[in-house]
Amino acid sequence: xxxxxxxxxxxxxxxxxxxxxxxxxxxxxxxxxxxxxxxxxxxxxxxxxxxxxxxxxxxxxxxxxxxxxxxxxxxxxxxxxxxxxxxxxxxxxxxxxxxxxxxxxxxxxxxxxxxxxxxxxxxxxxxxxxxxxxxxxxxxxxxxxxxxxxxxxxxxxxxxxxxxxxxxxxxxxxxxxxxxxxxxxxxxxxxxxxxxxxxxxxxxxxxxxxxxxxxxxxxxxxxxxxxxxxxxxxxxxxxxxxxxxxxxxxxxxxxxxxxxxxxxxxxxxxxxxxxxxxxxxxxxxxxxxxxxxxxxxxxxxxxxxxxxxxxxxxxxxxxxxxxxxxxxxxxxxxxxxxxxxxxxxxxxxxxxxxxxxxxxxxxxxxxxxxxxxxxxxxx
Amino acid sequence: xxxxxxxxxxxxxxxxxxxxxxxxxxxxxxxxxxxxxxxxxxxxxxxxxxxxxxxxxxxxxxxxxxxxxxxxxxxxxxxxxxxxxxxxxxxxxxxxxxxxxxxxxxxxxxxxxxxxxxxxxxxxxxxxxxxxxxxxxxxxxxxxxxxxxxxxxxxxxxxxxxxxxxxxxxxxxxxxxxxxxxxxxxxxxxxxxxxxxxxxxxxxxxxxxxxxxxxxxxxxxxxxxxxxxxxxxxxxxxxxxxxxxxxxxxxxxxxxxxxxxxxxxxxxxxxxxxxxxxxxxxxxxxxxxxxxxxxxxxxxxxxxxxxxxxxxxxxxxxxxxxxxxxxxxxxxxxxxxxxxxxxxxxxxxxxxxxxxxxxxxxxxxxxxxxxxxxxxxxxxxxxxxxxxxxxxx
Numbered sequence: 001x002x003x004x005x006x007x008x009x010x011x012x013x014x015x016x017x018x019x020x021x022x023x024x025x026x027x028x029x030x031x032x033x034x035x036x037x038x039x040x041x042x043x044x045x046x047x048x049x050x051x052x053x054x055x056x057x058x059x060x061x062x063x064x065x066x067x068x069x070x071x072x073x074x075x076x077x078x079x080x081x082x083x084x085x086x087x088x089x090x091x092x093x094x095x096x097x098x099x100x101x102x103x104x105x106x107x108x109x110x111x112x113x114x115x116x117x118x119x120x121x122x123x124x125x126x127x128x129x130x131x132x133x134x135x136x137x138x139x140x141x142x143x144x145x146x147x148x149x150x151x152x153x154x155x156x157x158x159x160x161x162x163x164x165x166x167x168x169x170x171x172x173x174x175x176x177x178x179x180x181x182x183x184x185x186x187x188x189x190x191x192x193x194x195x196x197x198x199x200x201x202x203x204x205x206x207x208x209x210x211x212x213x214x215x216x217x218x219x220x221x222x223x224x225x226x227x228x229x230x231x232x233x234x235x236x237x238x239x240x241x242x243x244x245x246x247x248x249x250x251x252x253x254x255x256x257x258x259x260x261x262x263x264x265x266x267x268x269x270x271x272x273x274x275x276x277x278x279x280x281x282x283x284x285x286x287x288x289x290x291x292x293x294x295x296x297x298x299x300x301x302x303x304x305x306x307x308x309x310x311x312x313x314x315x316x317x318x319x320x321x322x323x324x325x326x327x328x329x330x331x332x333x334x335x336x337x338x339x340x341x342x343x344x345x346x347x348x349x350x351x352x353x354x355x356x357x358x359x360x361x362x363x364x365x366x367x368x369x370x371x372x373x374x375x376x377x378x379x
Numbered sequence: 380x381x382x383x384x385x386x387x388x389x390x391x392x393x394x395x396x397x398x399x400x401x402x403x404x405x406x407x408x409x410x411x412x413x414x415x416x417x418x419x420x421x422x423x424x425x426x427x428x429x430x431x432x433x434x435x436x437x438x439x440x441x442x443x444x445x446x447x448x449x450x451x452x453x454x455x456x457x458x459x460x461x462x463x464x465x466x467x468x469x470x471x472x473x474x475x476x477x478x479x480x481x482x483x484x485x486x487x488x489x490x491x492x493x494x495x496x497x498x499x500x501x502x503x504x505x506x507x508x509x510x511x512x513x514x515x516x517x518x519x520x521x522x523x524x525x526x527x528x529x530x531x532x533x534x535x536x537x538x539x540x541x542x543x544x545x546x547x548x549x550x551x552x553x554x555x556x557x558x559x560x561x562x563x564x565x566x567x568x569x570x571x572x573x574x575x576x577x578x579x580x581x582x583x584x585x586x587x588x589x590x591x592x593x594x595x596x597x598x599x600x601x602x603x604x605x606x607x608x609x610x611x612x613x614x615x616x617x618x619x620x621x622x623x624x625x626x627x628x629x630x631x632x633x634x635x636x637x638x639x640x641x642x643x644x645x646x647x648x649x650x651x652x653x654x655x656x657x658x659x660x661x662x663x664x665x666x667x668x669x670x671x672x673x674x675x676x677x678x679x680x681x682x683x684x685x686x687x688x689x690x691x692x693x694x695x696x697x698x699x700x701x702x703x704x705x706x707x708x709x710x711x712x713x714x715x716x717x718x719x720x721x722x723x724x725x726x727x728x729x730x731x732x733x734x735x736x737x738x739x740x741x742x743x744x745x746x747x748x749x750x751x752x753x754x755x756x757x758x759x760x761x762x763x764x765x766x767x768x769x770x771x772x
Contacts, residue, residue, distance in 0.1 A: 379660060
C-alpha cells in the first residue's frame, strides 16, 4: 500500500480539515470552554456534530451501523483535531473504547454503540494506576461475586472519567500484579454504585479523574472479551490509542510549526525579517524534517495495524516515540522563536505546548516506547 | 499467476543458476568491489562469472532500455529483481558512477549517438567514469568554479583543477563541469566528457583520515577536449553553457543515492547484535540505541513514503535534500553507536578480526556523508528556502 492517502482518504482529510478549522477551532472550542472552566473540558454540541459527520463511527463496523474504516482514517480526523487543539472525547470514545467494544458481546455493542454513533455518549478508558503509563502492572481487582464481579481499586488520570457514560476498566481477575494473564476488561456504567471520581484539570485544560472503585458490583455481562484473557484485547486497545495519539501529535506538531514558520516571515528585528537569519532557518528546516518523518511513520504504522501485520506493535511504538520527539521539538521551537509573545496566554502557540505535554504522557511517553522498541527488537 | 509473479519465479530461478555462493555475502572491503573499466581485474572466478552473467542478461543496469545494454525492466519488475537479489544477499555485479550518475543524465539529456555509445560501454563495465565537479574553493558553492575551457572552434582547451574526484586515478573517462563563459555564473558552464588519457590530465590521490585514498586532486594543463566524437556523439551533454541544468539534475540523483546509503531496516538492530556478542549492554548505551532505532525505523518509513510519492509526482522537488540531510546525519550517528558497541575491538586498525580495521575506517568514512554531495548546512538552506519559503538570500 502506498504511503499517501488514496482518493477516499484525501476526501475525508479535506472534510475533516474544513470541519475542525471551522467548528473545532481554538477560539470556538478550546478557549471557549477553558475560559468558562467547563467541568467536562469539551463541548457536547461539537461531539454531536462530529457524530453527524460520521466521525464517531469510523472504527465501528458497518454491521453495527458504523463506517467500518480503519486507523488510517481515524488518524486523518485526529491529525485535524491536533492541528486545531479541538477538545473532544474522540480519542477516548471513538478510538479506544470503540476498539474495546469490537471485542464485546452483541449485548454490549447494542447497549453502547448507538450512543457513540449518535454522539449522545462519551466513554473513558481506565488503565493507568499512577502518574506514568504502565499497563504491564494491573493492581485493580475484580473478584467473582454471584453471577458477576466485585471491582475494587483505583485508576489514575482517566481522561474524561467524570463525563463518561461508561468506563472501560482493565482489572485483575487472577494472578499477581505483574502477570500477563489474569486481566479482564469490563464495561462499567457511570451509575454503578461504589464508584467515585476525584476530578482534576490538566495543563491542557482537559479533565481527568482519579477514579475509585469501592466494591463496585458488576453483572457478568459487563465483561469485554474473555475472563482472564483480557491482555489481548487490552493490547489492541492500546495500539489503537497509541497510533491515534501519534496522529493527533502529528497535527499538534504541524499546527505549531505552521504558526512558527508564518511568524518567521512576518516578525522583524534588527531591520530584517527574522526568517532571514540562517540560525533560525536551519532550525526550522530541521524541524520540518522531523515532522515529515513523524507523519510518515504514523501513516506506516496505521497501515500495518489496519492490515493486521505482526510488525504493527513495533511500528506503533516507533510512531508514538518519534511523534513525541518531533512534536515536543515543534512546540518548544514554536514558543522560543515567537519570543516574548509566545509566553503570553493571549497567543495560541503556548496552547500547543500544553496539549503536546499531555499527549506525551498519554499511553506512554518517548522513553516508555523507545524501551518497548528495544525489547521488541531483541535487546 | 500474474505476469509479475511469473517474472519473480523466473528471476529467482535465474539467480539460483547464475549467482555463485561466494557472491551472496557482503563485500569484505573496498578491494572486493568490482568497478569495471579498462584496467579492471576480477578478485575471483565467482566475481567474473557473476559479472558476465549479469552483463549478458542486462542486469548491470536492469531498468535501462535493451538497446543500451539494459534489461528494459519496468519499475515493478526492477523492484522484484532488487527484492530477489536482497533475499539472497546478492552483491551488485558492478559498481559505477557511470551507472549511478552519468547514465541518468545521458538518459535524460543525451543524444541517441551518445546513449548508444556511452551507455552501452557503462552497462558492459568497459569504461569507468569519474565525476569532475568540486574545485578547491568551490565545494558547496559549486557554481563558483573556475576551471576554464577556451573555445578553439572544434575543441576547447581546458585549464584548471578539480578536487575530491572519486577514484580519478583509476578511471578511464571523466564527466566534468567546465566554465565556458566567464560572464554568466549559472549559464556559462558546459558539461564535458573526455578521456583521462588526454595529454595534460594528471591525478594525485588524497589520503583521508580513514587511511584510504578514494579521492584525488585532478589537474588540467592545456587539455584539448573535442566538441564531437563522431556523428551525433557530442563531447558535451545538453547544450553548451547550459551544463548547470545537467549538473543540478545529477545532484538530485546523487543526494538520493547518498541518503539511501545507510537506509533500510538494517540501520536498526545494533542493540540485538551487541547483546548476542557481548551478552550485556550498558543501560545508557541501550537507551541511546533504542532512541536511534526509533529515528532509523521512522526514517525508513519516510524513505518508503518519498519513493511512493515520487512515483505519482506528489513529492516536493526539494524533498531529496531533506532525505539526504536526515539520512547522512543518521548514518553518522549509527557508526558512532557501532564504535561504542564494539568497544576497544573496534579501535583495531589492521587486525584480521576487524577485516583490516573496517569498523574504524567505515566510521571515519561516514563523516564525509554530510559534506559530500552538498553539506547538511546547504541541505538545510535549500529546505528553508524552497520548501518552507523563508525569506532572504
